[in-house]
Amino acid sequence: MNNFIEPLYYGFMQRSLAIAILVGLLCAVVGSYLMVQRLALLGDAISHSVLPGLAIAFVLGANIFIGAFIAGVLSTMAIAWIKTRSPIKEDAAMGIVFSAFFALGITLITLVQKDNKIDLNHFLFGNILSVTPAEVRDIGIIALVVLVVVLLLFKELLFYTFDPLGAQAVGLPTNLLNFGLMLLIALTIVASLKAVGVVLVLSLLITPGATAYLLVKRLHQVMILGAGIGIFSSIAGMYLSYFYNLPSGPAIVLVVSSLFVLALLFSPTQGIFTHSQPTFSSPLWWQELKEIVRGKA
């Protein structure tokens, strides 16, 4: 036990712990909205798209959170614009926009990282042990704003994400709610960059909520249990990063993914081991293949 308490005497470990808790909580709550709307890919798109904003803010000497946020919001607007103004479908638009933004970000960071002492890997995979006091303050403010908005708009967002047409019919401002949700998601991703990096933040957005979804049945329960899972995973990943000198992002993601597998196998209501479902002795594609071969023979 002492092994876990002792590192916390260091200032940088206290800051890391604060970030782990904030990010675990924030990602699970906001990520639940992505999961129920089947917009996981959008989370991935926004997170990859923040990279050029980071790089430009760095060169200009501006706050990198603000740069990242602007780039993230621009990417969602670009996706929406392509979707409404052309016959291109939304998932294709996301793929186009986020890979273009990501490529631009990688290029910019590669160009500037020689002159400035920055490490591309830290943006890509996170480095929770290197957070500064100013970053803890910024992330704290973001977390406060996002959680208060979710709390205040909970009933409207529940209605909108469940039945957008019904919500629009009674006169809720559904376009505004959707845009607000995008802002919350972009803010959450920006706040999580330090801990998990742009490549893996999707895991912390989706997996805790998905794990909780296997265990409980109402949105607020999914959020609360998901937050517990997210916080636990972030802290565990932080210690793995500290003791084994691992990048923090992959360490956190491995923990949260393991928890998901446990829930998948052992959930009391939907676990694969605990809840029997009619199964076929062999995969369907294998049966079909055999039939084809037999037919030919």
Place this chain on the structure above:
Amino acid sequence: MNIVELPTPNDWRRSICRLEDAAIVKAKTVNLPANTIAIGNLSVQYRTVEALRQIDCQIHSGRLTGIIGPNGAGKSTLLKAMLGLIPVTTGTVLFNDRPLMAQRERIAYVPQRSQIDWSYPATVWDVVMMGRVKKTGWLQRFSAISRQLATNALERVGMSAYRDRPIGQLSGGQQQRVFLARAIAQEAEIFCFDEPFAGIDQKTQAAIFNIFRELADSGKTVLVVNHDLGESIAHFDDLILLNTELIAAGSRQQVLSQENLYRAYDGKVMFFAEAA
């Protein structure tokens, strides 16, 4: 009937706003009974496909009105266009001589069950309470009155016992009754249902028609998109028969004439025969 012609701007929402303004300015006091929905010259175009052509008709309160027509006739489109859920190219929809869009709180809309993700993490109670969101207002918690209305609505549709059940565990008929309870809890004046009987058993269908009848008898407007031309049609007072354009609208007896049905259904069959 007032008719407002408009250009086709890219931003349809702006066009709806202008439509409302134009409608208010131009609205002539036509002698319509109170609480009548008046649809004027409503047209809808999806990219290059014409979905509705210049629909003119009225929907009366206190009557159970069905929208019928063949597949692809624009039944759901008419409902959605009336409620401002999809872009319209031209047309007005008035309720009591004022644009319906300015009175959205009077509308309860129940979408097709297939448009809803029933694996959403919510209980029956959560869904019924959605009917109270708009009335409750921003930043407010649900009041005791709202909870009472939701409880009563669940009782009325016979779903009280399922209050805490996740919606994913309900049968199709139960899901439809939960949506009906949500509409009732909303205390709306205009009830709109998009194909509520798709995949629903006869017993539930009869129970739902009973509640539709009660709503109509208490002076509400009940508008139902109905796919089925079978026995269920006898439940409706008025019908709107569509096939991209309005074939007929009025009382059931008037609309269900041989000639109207021939124009709505047989014409299409002939069209396919010619093409083949």
